[in-house]
Amino acid sequence: MIATSILKVSTHRGAPRVWIEGRSAQRAGFEPSSTYQIQKRKDCVILNLDDTGRTVSKKSRRGRVIPIIDLNGSDTLSPVAGAEVVKVVFHENRIVISKVASHQRMIERLKRLKQKLQSGEALSTGGIAAGAGVLTYASHEGLTSSGLSIKVKLHNEMREDLSEVAIEQNSAMDENTMVLNIPLQELAFDEETLAEIGPVDILELGLPCSGASSSGASKLGLSMAEQHPDVGHLVVGALALIAKLNPICCVFENVPNYQKTASAVLIRQQLRDLGYETQERLLSGPDFGSVEKRKRWCLVAMTRGIEFDIEAVRPIIHQRVPIGTMFDAPELVEDRWSEMKGLKDKQMRDIEAGKGFRMQVYNGDEMSINTLTKGMTRNRSTDPKIAHPTNPDLLRIPTAREHARFKGIPAGLIEGLSETTAHELLGQSIVTAPFVALFKHIGESIRAWSGEITNTAGQLSLKLAA
Secondary structure, X not given: OOXXXXXXXXXXXXXXXXXXXXXXXXXXXXXXXXXXXXXXXXXXXXXXXXXXXXXXXXXXXXXXXXXXXXXXXXXXXXXXXXXXEEEEEEEOOEEEEEEOHHHHHHHHHHHHHHHHHHHXXXXXXXXXXXXXXXXXXXXXXXXXXXOOOEEEEEEEOOOHHHHHHHHHHOOOOOOOOXXXXXXXXXXXXXXXXXXXHOOOOEEEEOOOOOOOOHHHHHHHOOXXXXXXXXXXXXXXXXXXXXXXXXXXEEEEEEOHHHHHOHHHHHHXXXXXXXXXXXXXXXXXOHHHOXXXXXXXXXXXXXXXOOOOOHHHOXXXXXXXXXXXXXXXXXXXXXXXXXXXXXXHHHHHHHHHOOOXXXXXXEOOOOOOEOOOOOOHHHOOOOOEEEEOOOOOOOEEOOOHHHHHHHHOOOHXXXXXXXXXXXXXXXXXOOOHHHHHHHHHHHHHHHHHHHOOEEOXXXXXXXXXXX
16 A cells, blocks of 8 residues: 545536546556546455546646546446535556445444344344443333343443443343443453454443542642542543444433543544444433432433434433332331431531531422432432431431332342442432433334335335335
8 A cells, every 4th residue: 555545525417536646546557548448346445557537637736737536426426325525546457446344343233233133143232431330221121112122231330349230130131241340441452352242232431520520620639530549531442432432322321521521522533433323411310200310411322313302302201200209118228217417517517607517307298309329329419318207306318229219220230239339329320211211212213224024014124215
């Protein structure tokens, strides 16, 4: 290879046109007045120097004659039809014109999707920085409810204890799920492991929020999320991994502040260049029928050509219930009540000092509850508390079982775990209802692209997209 260029495909008289000029063509032997033959293959156009054929044109630039090759016409450029830019590789006596790598990979994943939908093969999903796989559970529920067949291909989580919970107690996973206890920044460049994984159709990414959350940034004195010494750089590995696994769709979820980070800018722009359309939305539990008022930023990157509208995601649960209906039975919590005198005294001091901190106390009649965090067992003053039904002096911390119900997470996922570990797992997790609805809509969008349409008579017809 002598040189490579990325050239724009223009339009001339209604037909595509590729204009090649300059030193690279000359170095490849395409001198002015030389002749060449055009050879079309399935995925490229090849120009070979030959004694007969088209003639290389010329023009003068700064007193020097340079070659010009003007390729135009839908037939001539049919192997690169639809491309906005092309890759031009200059070899000795030969020039090869093909679609750029990002375009080729976009076509590859659409073809892979079409083949799977046509054959009935399950689509593969993967969770990155997945914890115990709560987002994986939500994606599995949503995608299967859309009518797609799904298998969880991989689960990536650095903490082995959380991965063990996922593989043993998460109903979305099975014995064929690959568990990768590898740091994301290592996995993204581990060619041996990536070769074992192969392509993944739908990827979920829950990158650590420590640098983007208000508390994390304040604690470490960070001026930007990317300054976090342990997780600030993980967006690099995430984007590299997406490029390797080539999913049809990928979903990022994080704290709302993440949308303002430099990492989010990189995600939007790099995925755009990889052939995805990105859309974003803040998803709130109560908006989707859940009781916990947790908001999460969500970015969906869908391959161009598949229509998707994140604003069209609608609740599956249409009626909320009072949080008291999710409380544990009285006999299960009878030993958990206390006066919490220290916290009450602190609240009085805060009030006297003009501070805004107040304890959050719930009696069960409320239709929502504020965010439950991973540090619930530390009994901090701002974490939600439950009031005793008859004794106004007594309070308690929500149990892990209640925490799971508030978030819509199956109780089986925390079975056998200590309260501390269970709250830690749950506090770092999503509220499931918004994401079940999101992935259901993703699945419906994929099926709509494939041509599966239920007509008014209720009959299903299949016409795969070209």
